[in-house]
Structures are given as C-alpha cells and as structure tokens.
Amino acid sequence: MNALQSVPLNHYILLSAMLFAIGVIGVLVRRNAIIIFMCIELMLNAVNLLMVAFSAHHGDGSGQVFVFFIMAVAAAEVAVGLAILIMIHRNSKTTDIDFLNKLKF
Amino acid sequence: MKELVWLVPLFPLIGFLIIGLFKNNFSKKLAGTIASGAILASFTVSLGIFIELLSGAEKTFTYTLFDWITSGDFSVAIAFLVDPLSSIMLLIITGVGFLIHLYSIGYMHDDEGYAKFFSYLNLFVFFMLLLVLGNNYLLMFAGWEGVGLASYLLIGFWFKNQSYNDAAKKAFIVNRIGDLGFVLGIILIFITFGSINYADVFGSAMSHPSNEPVIVLITLLLFVGAMGKSAQIPLYTWLPDAMAGPTPVSALIHAATMVTAGVYMIARSNVLYSLSPTTLTIVAIVGAVTAVFAATIGILQNDIKKVLAYSTVSQLGYMFLAMGVGAFTGGIFHLATHAFFKALLFLGAGSVIHAMGGEQDIRKMGGLKKYLPITYMTFLIGTIAISGIPPFSGFFSKDEILAHAFAANPLLWILGIAGSIMTAFYMFRLFYLTFSGTFRGTEHQKHHLHESPSTMTIPLIVLAVLAALAGFIGVPEVLGGSHLLEHFLDPVFEDSKLILFTNHLSHSTEYMLMGTAVGILILVILFARNKYFTNNEIPKSDEDKKSVFANLVYNKYYVDEIYDAIIVKPLDFLSGVFFKFFELKGIDSIVNSTGKLVIGLSDTFRRLQTGHVGFYIFMMVISIVAILFFNLI
Numbered sequence: 001m002n003a004l005q006s007v008p009l010n011h012y013i014l015l016s017a018m019l020f021a022i023g024v025i026g027v028l029v030r031r032n033a034i035i036i037f038m039c040i041e042l043m044l045n046a047v048n049l050l051m052v053a054f055s056a057h058h059g060d061g062s063g064q065v066f067v068f069f070i071m072a073v074a075a076a077e078v079a080v081g082l083a084i085l086i087m088i089h090r091n092s093k094t095t096d097i098d099f100l101n102k103l104k105f
Numbered sequence: 106m107k108e109l110v111w112l113v114p115l116f117p118l119i120g121f122l123i124i125g126l127f128k129n130n131f132s133k134k135l136a137g138t139i140a141s142g143a144i145l146a147s148f149t150v151s152l153g154i155f156i157e158l159l160s161g162a163e164k165t166f167t168y169t170l171f172d173w174i175t176s177g178d179f180s181v182a183i184a185f186l187v188d189p190l191s192s193i194m195l196l197i198i199t200g201v202g203f204l205i206h207l208y209s210i211g212y213m214h215d216d217e218g219y220a221k222f223f224s225y226l227n228l229f230v231f232f233m234l235l236l237v238l239g240n241n242y243l244l245m246f247a248g249w250e251g252v253g254l255a256s257y258l259l260i261g262f263w264f265k266n267q268s269y270n271d272a273a274k275k276a277f278i279v280n281r282i283g284d285l286g287f288v289l290g291i292i293l294i295f296i297t298f299g300s301i302n303y304a305d306v307f308g309s310a311m312s313h314p315s316n317e318p319v320i321v322l323i324t325l326l327l328f329v330g331a332m333g334k335s336a337q338i339p340l341y342t343w344l345p346d347a348m349a350g351p352t353p354v355s356a357l358i359h360a361a362t363m364v365t366a367g368v369y370m371i372a373r374s375n376v377l378y379s380l381s382p383t384t385l386t387i388v389a390i391v392g393a394v395t396a397v398f399a400a401t402i403g404i405l406q407n408d409i410k411k412v413l414a415y416s417t418v419s420q421l422g423y424m425f426l427a428m429g430v431g432a433f434t435g436g437i438f439h440l441a442t443h444a445f446f447k448a449l450l451f452l453g454a455g456s457v458i459h460a461m462g463g464e465q466d467i468r469k470m471g472g473l474k475k476y477l478p479i480t481y482m483t484f485l486i487g488t489i490a491i492s493g494i495p496p497f498s499g500f501f502s503k504d505e506i507l508a509h510a511f512a513a514n515p516l517l518w519i520l521g522i523a524g525s526i527m528t529a530f531y532m533f534r535l536f537y538l539t540f541s542g543t544f545r546g547t548e549h550q551k552h553h554l555h556e557s558p559s560t561m562t563i564p565l566i567v568l569a570v571l572a573a574l575a576g577f578i579g580v581p582e583v584l585g586g587s588h589l590l591e592h593f594l595d596p597v598f599e600d601s602k603l604i605l606f607t608n609h610l611s612h613s614t615e616y617m618l619m620g621t622a623v624g625i626l627i628l629v630i631l632f633a634r635n636k637y638f639t640n641n642e643i644p645k646s647d648e649d650k651k652s653v654f655a656n657l658v659y660n661k662y663y664v665d666e667i668y669d670a671i672i673v674k675p676l677d678f679l680s681g682v683f684f685k686f687f688e689l690k691g692i693d694s695i696v697n698s699t700g701k702l703v704i705g706l707s708d709t710f711r712r713l714q715t716g717h718v719g720f721y722i723f724m725m726v727i728s729i730v731a732i733l734f735f736n737l738i
Contacts, residue, residue: 027722036722101716 012053019046033085033095037078044074106153107166110185113150113195114234116143121227128220137210140223144206144230148199155192164188164596167240167304174243178299186240186303190597193437193590194237194369197444201361202230204564208452209353211560212459222262222351229255233362237369242291242301245370249287249334252363253280259358260350272346279343283333290326297323307376311600315380324377324384328391331367337425338395341418342665348410352455355410360417360451361444368424368440372597375433379601389429389513393520396422398662400527404534405659407644408465409454412535416491417447419524423506426521431605432509433598434591438579439502441590445575446490446499449568453484456557456565457539461550467535468644472544476554479562481540483569488536490572492529492626500623501576507622508581508615512608522622529626533633542641583615 019042026039048067055063089095120143124136131139158164169184206226213222232255236248253276261273291301297319298306313320331337336344347359358364371378371388378385396419403415420443427436458465460477474481490497493504503525511518544551556562580586610618636642645651651659660666 024726028719028726031719033718097718100718 009053009057012050016046016050016053019043019049031096031098033088033097033100036097037081037085041074041078044070106150106157107187108168109150110154110166110168110187110238111170113147113154113199114185114231114238116146116150117227117231117234119143121224121231124220124224124227128224131220133214133219136220136223137206140227141203141206141210143227144199144203147230147234148196148203151192151195151199154187155196158187158189158192159593179295181241181243181301183244184240185238187238188597189594190369190372190437191237193441193594195234197441198230198233198237198362201444201448201568202226202233202357204567205353205357205361205448205452208356208455208561208564209351211558212353212455213351214558216351218262222259225255225258225262226354226357229259229358229363233366236366240303242294242303242306245373246284246287246291249330249366250284252358252366253277253284253334256280256347256358256363259354260347262350262354266349269349272343272349276343276347279340280333283330283340286326286329286333287331290323290330293319293323293326303373307374307600310376310380311604313380315604316383317380320377321381321383324374324381325387327370327374327377328384328388331370331425332391333367334370335364335367335421335425336418337367337391337422338398341395341399342668344418345411345414345661348408348414352410352451352458355414356448356451356455359414360447364417364421365424365440365444368421368428368436371425371428372433372437375598375601376604378428379431379605382605385429385431385605387429388425389510389517392422392425392427392429393510393517393524394422395419396426396524397520397527398422400524400531401658402661403531404527405644405655406531407468409457409467409470409535409539410451410465412467412531413447413450413454416450416528416532419528420447420491422524423503423521426510426517427506430506430509430513430517431601431607432506433601434579434588434594435502435505435509437594438590439506441578442490442498442502442572442575445568446487446497446572449483449487449565449572450491452561452565452568453480453487456480456561457484459557459561460554461546462553464546464550467538468646469546469550470539470544471542471546471643472540473554474540477540477556479556479565483562483565484536484540486569486573488532491532492630493525493622494626494630495623496576497573498571498576501579501581504619504622505579505581508610508618509607511614511618512610518618522625525622526625526629529629530633533630534637537634537637538643541638545643581615583612583619 023039023041023043023046026042027036030036030039048070051063051067051070055061055067085095088100092099120140124131124139128136166187167184168187169182171183172180173183174181206223209222209226213219216222229252232248232251234248236245236252239245239248257273257277260276261270263269264273294306295301298309300306300309310320333340344359344364348355350359378388399415399418399422403412403419406412406415420439424436424439424443427433427439456477457470457473457480460473460480461470464470486497490499493500495501503521507518507521507525510521544554577586579588579590581588657663
C-alpha cells in the first residue's frame with residue numbers, strides 16, 4: 001500500500017468534480033479564447049483523474065490505458081486549436097470571443 | 106417463308122432507327138434509299154408469304170417471338186398471325202408503301218426535313234405492320250396507337266405553320282375518343298373470354314348465343330375505336346384537316362392504310378360482329394350515312410386534297426357498309442382497290458401540286474393535260490376506277506358491296522347508289538377542272554409547269570395499272586368469274602358464314618342492280634363533263650353569294666363549328682372554372698401556405714443563430730446537462 005492508495009476514493013471524486021466545475025464555469029464566463037481553451041483542458045484532466053482513481057480502486061488497468069489515449073488526442077486537439085487561435089489572432093488582432101460573431105444566418 | 110414473318114416489321118424498324126439516329130450524317134439520297142429499301146425488303150418477304158399461303162394447305166400460322174406481359178391469368182405474347190387476311194394487308198401496306206416511299210424521294214427532294222420524313226414514314230409502316238400482324242388485341246392496339254403517333258408527327262411535319270400543328274393535334278385528340286372505346290372493348294373482351302388472343306376469343310365466342318348483350322357492347326366499343334381511326338360519323342372531322350401533311354403522307358396514311366385499320370379490325374373480329382346483328386346494323390347505317398354525307402361535302406370543295414379527303418371518308422363508309430351487311434370479303438376487297446386508286450389519286454394530286462408550286466385550289470388550275478401527260482392519264486384511270494365504271498377495279502368492289510347491301514336492305518342500297526353518284530360527279534368535276542380547259546393560274550406558275558421526275562411518275566404508272574386491273578381478283582360469279590379473293594379469304598370468314606344468315610340475290614336481280622348503277626353513273630359523268638368540260642364552268646370564288654344550301658355544304662355543314670360550340674367551348678369554359686377555383690384557390694393556396702408556414706417558422710428560429718460563440722457554448726453546456734439529466738432519470 002503506497003501513500004496514494006491510502007487516500008479514499010471520495011476525495012478523488014470530489015477533487016475531479018471541483019476541477020470539472022471550475023473548467024465549466026471558466027468556459028462559460030471567460031471571454032478570452034485561450035482561457036476557454038485551457039478550461040477545456042482542465043475538464044479533460046478532471047475526467048482523466050477520475051478515470052485513474054477508479055482504475056486504481058478496482059485494480060483494473062484498462063482505465064489508465066484510456067487516459068493515455070485521451071492525453072494523446074488532447075495533445076493533437078491542442079495543436080489544432082492553438083493553430084486556429086493563431087490564425088484568428090492574425091486576422092482579427094483579438095482572441096475575444098465576443099468579437100467572433102460572424103457565424104450566423 | 107412463313108417463319109420469316111418477323112422480318113416484315115423488322116426492316117422498317119431498322120430503317121427508322123438508322124435514319125432517325127444518324128440522319129445528320131446522311132446524304133438525302135442515302136436516307137431515301139434506305140427507307141425505300143427497307144420497305145421493298147418487307148414487300149419481298151410479304152410476297153413470299155402470300156405465295157406460300159396461296160399454294161400451301163396450311164392457311165393459318167402463328168409465329169411467337171417472345172412473351173410480352175404475363176400477370177396471373179393474363180398473358181400476352183409478341184406473336185404474329187399469318188393468315189389470308191393479314192397477308193393481303195401486308196401486301197397492300199408494303200406494296201403501296203414502297204411505291205409511296207419511292208414517290209416521296211422525288212416529291213420531298215428539296216425539303217429540309219427530308220431524312221426526318223423518311224424515318225417517320227418507316228416508323229409508320231412498322232406500326233402498321235404490327236397492327237395487322239398481331240395475334241391479339243393488345244398488340245393490335247399497340248400498332249393502333251403507334252400509327253396514330255406517326256400520323257400526328259407527319260400531319261404536323263411542317264410544324265412551323267401553326268394551323269398544321271392544330272390539325273395534327275385535332276387528329277390525335279379525336280382519335281383519342283375512339284381509342285377509349287377500343288381500350289374498354291379490349292378490357293371487356295378479357296373479362297368476358299379470359300383472353301385477348303384472337304384464336305381463344307373467337308373460339309369461345311362461338312358458343313355464345315346471338316345478340317348477347319355483352320358481345321353487343323364489346324362490338325359497339327370496338328366500333329367506336331374504328332369510328333375514330335377510320336373517320337366515320339361522328340368522328341370524321343380530323344381526316345380532312347389531316348391533309349395538312351405532305352401529300353405522300355395523305356396517300357399512305359390517310360387514304361391507303363391507316364384509316365382502313367378500323368375496317369381491318371372489324372374484319373378480324375368478324376366472329377364477334379356476326380354474333381351481334383344489332384351492332385352490324387349500326388355499322389351498316391353509320392357506314393352508309395357517312396358515305397353519302399361525306400360525298401355531298403366533296404361536291405363543293407375547291408381544294409384538290411380536300412375533295413380527295415372527303416372522298417376517302419365516303420369510301421371508308423362503303424367499307425363499313427360492307428362490314429355491316431356481312432360482306433366481309435367485299436369490304437376487304439374495296440379496302441384493297443381503294444388503297445390502289447386512292448393512293449394513285451393522291452399521288453396524282455401531289456404531282457399536280459408539285460407542278461403548280463404548292464397551289465391546291467382547283468379554280469386556279471385547268472388545262473394541265475398538255476403539261477402533265479403522265480399524271481393526266483393515271484389520274485383519269487384513278488377517277489374512272491373510283492367512280493365504279495367497269496372493268497376498272499372500283500366497279501367490282503363497289504358492286505359487290507352494293508349487291509350485299511341490297512340483299513340486306515334496299516334502303517342501304519339506295520344510300521350506296523346516291524353516294525356513288527356523287528362520287529362520280531365530284532371526281533369528274535375535279536378531274537375536268539384540273540386537267541381540261543385553259544390554265545387559270547399566274548404567268549409565273551405557267552412558266553414553271555413541268556411533268557414530275559421519274560421517281561414520281563413510275564409509282565403513278567404502277568398504281569394506275571393496279572387500279573385498273575385489281576378488280577379482276579374478285580370478279581363475281583354472275584359475271585363469269587370465280588371470285589378468287591373470296592376463296593382465298595374463306596378460312597378467315599368461314600365461322601361468320603355459319604352464324605350469319607345472308608340473303609342471296611338471284612342473278613337477274615344482280616344484273617339489274619349492276620345495269621342500273623352503271624347506267625346512272627354514265628349519265629352523271631356525262632352531266633359533269635357537260636358542265637365542267639363543254640361549258641367550262643368554274644366554281645364561284647369565296648366572295649360570291651351562294652344559295653343557302655350551297656353555303657351549308659361548302660362550309661361542310663358547319664360540323665366543325667357545331668363541335669366547337671357544343672364540345673370544345675363548354676370544355677374550355679369548364680377548364681377555366683376548374684382553373685380559377687380549384688387550381689388557383691384550392692390547390693395553389695394549400696401549397697403556398699405550406700411554404701409560407703415554413704418560411705415564417707424559420708424566420709423565427711433563425712434568431713437563435715446569434716453568432717456569439719459564448720452563447721453557443723452556453724447552449725452546449727445546457728444541452729449536455731439536459732441530456733445527462735434525462736438519461737439519468
């Protein structure tokens with residue numbers, strides 16, 4: 001039994017729920033696209049944390065394998081998302097999403 | 106040779122496809138040659154079949170190509186029936202058809218639609234052959250509609266003239282009325298007999314009693330079809346208008362072949378008609394009245410083709426009169442001789458029109474004898490033949506019909522004689538006005554007058570020989586002949602002879618009838634000669650005042666106007682009402698309000714698309730929460 005496994009499961013659940021809620025609120029209230037982006041990453045990592053915790057709790061490694069997949073996909077997503085943000089910034093000199101309102105009928 | 110019967114319709118079909126598909130790559134000469142060659146090939150096969158039937162013992166032969174429609178009890182094959190009746194029709198269609206193709210090469214030589222014309226002609230011949238060769242009513246109907254289509258295309262061949270288009274539409278629409286009767290007749294045949302093959306239908310019909318209502322109804326419905334196609338009262342009005350087409354078309358389709366389809370149909374269904382004396386009486390009356398009625402109109406017409414058109418309607422009336430009095434052989438005999446002399450007359454008229462540079466009014470002709478010697482001679486033969494002067498063909502066929510009519514009812518004979526008197530009068534009137542006297546056209550036309558090229562005169566000469574001599578295939582016994590045609594056609598009509606009772610005339614009565622008819626005809630011709638040859642009378646121009654009766658006849662009894670007033674106008678009015686109320690107010694408003702509803706709703710909902718990314722994200726989160734919430738419940 002190492003130190004991590006002595007932490008009860010409830011704590012992990014609470015922590016990741018808080019992280020996820022922070023992420024959601026950040027996405028909803030912030031106007032800077034980069035911050036929103038980081039908040040999305042925060043939500044992803046909240047899920048990752050929960051997944052690892054359950055995996056350890058049940059003694060089943062497949063949850064951790066999923067986490068690796070999510071991290072790999074998130075890395076790719078970050079690359080694409082940042083590239084888009086850079087292009088937006090080059091064209092409109094801003095990353096404030098309130099100015100990005102051309103997407104309508 | 107009988108096994109090769111499928112080749113007969115195949116040649117014109119191939120000709121049509123080749124010319125129709127590649128007409129832009131063809132020289133004129135090639136298109137004409139292919140078309141005529143195809144018909145000549147069909148004629149050769151038909152002749153072979155005819156000779157084989159003449160000598161062989163087997164008189165009926167069916168060649169099945171493949172199954173066409175099979176559905177439950179209903180099965181129809183593409184099968185060709187070779188028997189004496191269809192082989193005679195084959196000879197007429199391909200023989201006269203070939204001559205008219207040949208003629209068209211000369212007649213149409215500077216028309217821009219030359220290749221198109223020949224492809225249509227071949228298409229027509231194909232459908233006509235299908236019509237007479239089919240061994241069931243459906244195949245006959247397919248050919249029936251096909252020839253209607255070809256007729257429509259060819260009447261409106263010069264489609265840049267709106268009145269020609271109207272004539273084409275009129276022909277098509279009037280025929281539609283008849284076709285409805287035909288279709289209903291076929292359906293009723295299937296319901297009654299469980300089959301539409303001739304052999305099955307006639308076989309099972311033989312066991313039905315005479316004048317059974319359902320058979321009377323079937324034959325009446327079929328006769329409605331025949332009325333339309335063969336231009337009988339009351340559906341005859343399209344035929345005179347159909348003269349808008351090029352003259353070879355009038356000769357082939359609207360004189361020699363297509364319009365006789367109705368006669369062929371009744372002759373083919375002779376067993377059904379013999380079982381229904383009521384219908385036969387109606388057929389005879391309609392035929393006799395048409396013969397007289399159309400002839401009276403013909404007397405005062407001044408358009409060379411219109412005279413011949415009314416003459417065709419009248420002669421078709423004779424054929425129906427023959428059918429109606431049970432003289433099926435006589436009707437087919439007259440069909441054959443009429444095909445020869447009427448095709449000859451139309452082609453002769455075409456030759457005249459060609460020489461006159463398109464002029465069709467006989468008041469502006471005259472004296473063409475010395476400019477068009479071959480046309481003159483052949484036209485004279487045709488005129489004598491149609492008038493019924495012995496020994497030309499028209500005499501024998503018409504005499505046979507009149508003798509049978511007399512045996513059935515002397516009143517029909519009187520109508521027949523009246524019609525034939527008028528026929529002789531208007532034909533000789535036409536003949537003298539066109540060919541004798543002095544030329545009444547313009548100087549320019551006179552300068553241009555010329556005999557037609559040999560491709561046109563050769564068919565005239567061949568048809569003249571046929572028109573003169575064809576009568577000898579049916580010389581009646583009373584004149585010392587043996588009526589070859591009747592013996593040949595016997596297998597087709599033998600069942601009817603068992604059912605139908607016909608009076609036989611004594612030889613002395615027949616001599617008397619013949620003598621009376623010929624005597625009156627000669628007097629009439631002398632009268633016409635005196636009026637239009639000796640006294641050089643010219644019909645009055647349109648502006649001159651005429652007597653009330655002459656005006657009535659000249660305007661064709663205003664039948665077109667009457668139909669217009671009692672059928673076309675009310676229909677037009679009714680369509681207008683339906684258009685204004687049901688179409689505009691009903692259907693249109695339903696469709697339009699559906700559209701308006703969609704536009705209104707989308708105009709409301711489009712406001713959700715604000716374009717603000719923050720709002721979208723907010724909605725996304727809300728939606729995900731909602732989905733999770735509902736899933737967890």
